[in-house]
Amino acid sequence: DQQVKQNSPSLSVQEGRISILNCDYTNSMFDYFLWYKKYPAEGPTFLISISSIKDKNEDGRFTVFLNKSAKHLSLHIVPSQPGDSAVYFCAARSYNNNDMRFGAGTRLTVKP
């Protein structure tokens, strides 16, 4: 039972354009959402997070949007750079719960 879904296995964008990665969840108890970035042969690294009391969080070129009614979140990268090419995982958990659930990941390729 996959409670966090990333329906696009891959995404390709041109350098300088916007990248939008999407994530859907089914568990209404989730109240903390995170995005992780993973390069080959490395572990995932934390990118940005958002709690359910917000609908937007920004950190430099990265913005996460949360739509609780639709159980949907998205990660926007503007402008996209070749170094952003990686696999991006969406993750979610409920408050103070150790069981963080991950999506299957989206492979982003940014072309120069």
Next chain:
Amino acid sequence: NAGVTQTPKFQVLKTGQSMTLQCAQDMNHNSMYWYRQDPGMGLRLIYYSASEGTTDKGEVPNGYNVSRLNKREFSLRLESAAPSQTSVYFCASSPSGGGKLFFGSGTQLSVL
């Protein structure tokens, strides 16, 4: 600057063999986790330890055991390896149960 260290990085086992994956963190984190990553499945939680002296099952615990040896170390044991356990294993830690995770670089395990 080590963070989370996993050993070994690669391992090949025959069906029925046993082995232990080691993990250590130097960030004084309370919580530690073991995940496995499979294609199309994202990362799935095997076991976690919310604090020294406690361990709990995650989403996919069957076929595994864990030991929280002390605050720094959390090991994962496969008693009788099966081909279905071929995967990439990640150890992670967090300051507490509700925060972001810091991952090691992974162990690629093949069971023949």
